[in-house]
Structures are given as structure tokens and as C-alpha cells.
Amino acid sequence: MTVTEIDVLPNLRDLGGLPAADGRVTRTGVLYRSALPAPGDARPTAVDHWPARTVVDLRSAREFATRVHPLRSDDTAVHQISLLSDAEVAAPNQGAHLADIYQRILTNAGERLVEILRVAATAPGPVLLHCAAGKDRTGVAVALLLRTAGVEPDDIVADYLSTNEHMGAVLARITRFAPELGQTHPNDRDLRGAIPEAIEGVLAQWDTHPGGVHGWAQSHGATDETLELWTARFTVST
Template sequence: MNSNLITNFRDIGGYRANDGEIEKGFFFRSGQLNNLDDEQVSFLKDECKLKTIYDFRSQSEVDKDEDTPISGVEYQHLDILASLQDGGAASLEGMFSDLNNIDSAMYKTYEEMVISESAQNGYHKFMQDLIEVKKPVIFHCFAGKDRTGWAAYLILKVAGVSDEDIFKDYLKTNELRKAANEQIISQAKDKLNDQQLAGLESALTVKAEYLNYAIKTMNDKFGSFENYLVEGLNLAEDYKDKFIELYIEK
């Protein structure tokens, strides 16, 4: 499987969990899936056996760069950050509008991914679908790092993966987006000053502090991850048991 075909693509299966290992071939994450060529479409459809695409971007992001349709693959649009204009600092447009204060904008974005109604509704739909039908899915946003990163956190945490491995997967984005980020920065060099370029470079990466802030926000508001699943995402109390039964290889 050539994971270099699509920016920030990876299968988050294979991690050790409390009761075994997450099955490979079911949970793929990536950056946006626009302008895919025939080889990329074939990779997702024939090699990954993809059944559903979950797009976490804002409506304006989707309108600007629609996902490439793939025959036989369902498309679900879940606007996770509808509470923020155009997806906040998680979108490329939002990044450019917050370059002088990017850390503050990113913390606000991660807070909204936990507490906003749009995020809770979107992640509820996504997580509930996973236990309704067992099938290969891919989930993404613009860069595949923030909205997608929290979705990956939810899957790995429910499965019982260690915090060390969860953060390892989260930070892998910085390696896998390196070429794409360099291209975006290169195209923006003539339009931005040095401070703004530094802000853009920071905005295009992930930091452990961002994910830690989302986790702290979750714990402060709900008391625990388990309470967040039930009270924040409106999932059944036995959700974890159902998920583990479906996706954990003993």
C-alpha cells in the first residue's frame, strides 16, 4: 500500500489496545481529497476497499475544493466547526486571517472541537456510524490534523490505545505534511512578512500542547473521557464495549 499517494494519509489500525490490537484496514485518516487522480481513486477504492468518506470541513471549504467523487463510495459531510467562521484556524483561510496570533486561534479551535454543538453532533454521527456497520472509512478535513486529529483521538482512546501511541499518531502529521506545507509556504512568501510566514508555518503543524488543551477542556467540562462520550457525544454507556467487540483483534 503506497501511503504517499495522498497527503497525510495513514491507517490508524495496528496499535496495541487494552484487549488486543485495532484491526487494520478500517480507519484511514488524511488531508482533503480534492483533485484526486485515477491512481489515487483506485488506491482508495480497490486497495483500501473504502466504503464511506467523512469530510469534517466547513461548507465554504467544501464549496471551494470539493472531494473527488468515487463511484460506490458514500460521502458524508459533517461540518465539525460550524460554530467558527469558515472552520476557524483549522481551515487554510482561517489560518491566514489569524497569522499574527495563531496559538490563541488554535487553542480556541481545539476548545470548540470539544464543547461546540456542531462538533458534538458531528462526532456523535461519526462515532455512532462506526458501530452501526463495520466497514472501511476515511475521515479528513483540510490538512487532516485538527478536526481529523480529534476524531483519531476518539477512535484510539475508545479502543484503549496508550496515550503515548495516541500522541505519536497525532504528531506524525508534521512528518507526513512536510512537503505539502512547504508548497503552501512557498506560494505565500511574496504576500506575507517574516512574522506572518512564521505564523503560517506554525499553523500548518500540530503541537502536543493543542491536543493536551482539548483533553483538558474535555476533562474540565465533563470530568472524564467516559463522561464526554455519554454527555458530550450522546453515545450509549456501552459504546466502548460494542466498539471493542467489532474492531479489536484479541
């Protein structure tokens, strides 16, 4: 891993260009995902508009509290919406139970996922979602935003799995920029990479819920207005 590679924010991508329902497509410049930003990062070339105007940091309270967020500025608002507790982040042997972790996020953090949806629908864009690796917590949150907008499960899984192409840089960054986590990072959850069955289980939960993913979101506090605003903001007719 060269100095140049580790100083560029890995696993960063614009989620525009994905086919959605009714012949629509997701817009570019609206929603980004990435691994953990770090102080002194070089300007990324993977997206057109940088920095994002709104950042949603999905890390736990302990992770978030270690330092001022490097993207926070007069022009960029940072929202902390934790999807896993400090204890859950530090728990050992997580890689063998990744699907269970994702299901616990749905059970324990459903209202927080809906809050992410609300922020994405209403806050200035582009909106960047990240955690530490940009894989698990980010993967579940991004899946909700994509599925709500009508992106098909196969395309959501494909985006989720593309994180595996970046895991070498992601793990190097976590080791360098999150030393406060000690031996819990890189943990086995990160070392296992993205596992399709884990995100497929999440998508199945939403699609089998009465009313589908919209019904699930509404059962956790989403309003019709939020769902409509997000779909209108994130998709466009082709």
C-alpha cells in the same frame, strides 16, 4: 516538491496496529486518516484497501461546497460533518491558539464528534477521516475514536505528531487544490504543524470527565450500543 509527490494523497495512514486496553490491538483496514483528497490522485500505497467505502469530510460548509468530493461514487459514501465554521477556518493567527481551537471543537461540536463515532461504528469500512491538512479537525476526531477504543494517550499523541513528517506535501496540496480559500491557506495554523500540547489538552478533558471518554461521549449523545459497536469493530484480542 515533484509532480509525483503532489499527486499522491499525503498524510494517509491506517490506524490499525495500536495497542488498546485489556491486551487488545486496533484492527487494520477499519480506520484511515489523511489530508484532503484531490481529483486525479494516484492510487495510494500507504493502505491496503482503496478507496475507503465511507468518507467523513470534516471541512466547513464553504470548503465542502466548492466541488464534488473526488472519492464520492456508487461504492463510497461521503458524510460531511463540519467541526469548524467557515469563520473559524478563515480566522487569522490561529497557530498561536491551537489548543484553544481544539477546546472550542469539544465545546461547540461535541454532538458532531459523537456523530463521527456513530458513523465509524456502523458504516461500511474502511472509514476515512479527513479535513484539509488532516491535522487539527482530523486530529481531534481520530483522537476520540482511538481513546474510545482504549488506545493510551501517549500512542494517540505519537500518531498525531506523525503528521509533521508530511506537512511539506500537505501545504503544497492545500495551495494547489484549495485555491478558493485564498490567502487563508496555508494559514499559520497549518504552518505551525502539530503541537503536542494541543491534543494533550483534549485528551485531558476526556480523561478527567466523569466516566472518562465514554462518559464525555455519552454526555454528548453517544449510546452504549455505539460505544460497544465501535470498540468491537476496531479492536481485537492479541
